[in-house]
Amino acid sequence: MSSPDFIDALQALGFTGQEAALYRALLEHGELSGYEAAKETGISRSNAYHALASLVEKGFASRVEGEATRYAALSLEDVGRLVRSRQEMSIKNALAAAPQVKQGGTPFLSVSGRAAVLERMRLLCQGAEDRLYLALDATDLEDIRDDLAEATARGIRVTVLCNRAWELDGALVHVRRKARGPVRVIADGRKVLTGELDQARGECVFSENPHLVNLIKDSLTHEIQIVQARATERN
């Protein structure tokens, strides 16, 4: 794996580009002075001193006690803990300070793009309290395997209708003949995601509208019954 990905990942965690480069240098060398860090990364000393001070302020590095000021990185594991804790605090604060939320509407929400559709599926898995039904292709299921595994581990009953024998511990998998069909995901009998999804694009609708939920539920139930009837004929 190349260096840029490490820098990208750190930037996603709140580092600026130069902070990330300096942090990486500190990881690799154990501890460095500002002058050494600037030389090692090619960042001008002026910016290096500023970015190191910022790393210390953010808690991602510490000053090493000694004569000349040297710096050491916080371990990456601890950086992970730190950003997780801070984010939990922010989420907690947001929930505590949330305004009165208007309830009741069940609009049809547009979910466009493969990434957005998969992300919405993950949210359905993570938010599920009782049951999950999914009619998806195996390649799409693979992309949310971890989230489904976590759901089954939480005791969520997961039923899958798939185009081939896909396997997940704790999940009930039906294999249908049709090669491909629309996405249909139902969570807890209340939330539904449906539409088109392939490797390059996604165009789905998410809703808690009871009519749409019932429509998709009937569609799925019907298709699962066909699969079960066919399996019975074979036995």
Next chain:
Amino acid sequence: MSSPDFIDALQALGFTGQEAALYRALLEHGELSGYEAAKETGISRSNAYHALASLVEKGFASRVEGEATRYAALSLEDVGRLVRSRQEMSIKNALAAAPQVKQGGTPFLSVSGRAAVLERMRLLCQGAEDRLYLALDATDLEDIRDDLAEATARGIRVTVLCNRAWELDGALVHVRRKARGPVRVIADGRKVLTGELDQARGECVFSENPHLVNLIKDSLTHEIQIVQARATERN
């Protein structure tokens, strides 16, 4: 709790100021058109449309299917799930792409400021694998109660030396006579944090240096023995 804190918390989760204001308006109203959202928040329509598009791209809002474009907020619970997942992915990526880390050094790291000291304590709690010893004042212990509770819940043995009868399920608490003393925290017999901490400031050193670890360990052990001896005399 006033509105600014909600906006601050959202900004910490990746919203810009205007995105946060618009998101809040969408939460309060269920769904809004761009024009309505601009009016509701006082943001110019040009910026409002741009920020709403950005909210959709970030996954924090969706377009409502219908004639005129209307928008609805992702629930705050789901926003929490989303940012957690993304952060987990970034942490995972960073760990996977991490450079070779230089091992072995055990420098004395400076930890300045009350917030930074408490944060380092929390990291020690979260990272503990076996034991935690803490000599702290009760008011400081209160600030890390949640992290200590999580540690005991994970089976970490927590021993506290405190200036009054502080209580935490699963922790062993000794009460000393001295009103206040230096901070001394030892994790797993390997990591130590020590120094001064009061309500307005903190000035500590963190290290994995075996000499310092042993020094603080002896100091704590000695003081706990005195407390235990005194308790025995009283009985």
Next chain:
DNA sequence: AGAGCGTAGTACTGTATAATACCACTATGT
């Protein structure tokens, strides 16, 4: 003279925000 240590300052770029202008359509009042 060169390396190491550190700070101050300027300039450029990108982003967020503030603001204005323009265009089109619909509804309403006169």
Next chain:
DNA sequence: ACATAGTGGTATTATACAGTACTACGCTCT
């Protein structure tokens, strides 16, 4: 029929700020 207000939406410019690039200066030590 016309003017006005409201709604929907985009384009553009300007400003402030943070991040980054860069230069200059001063000091100490070898």
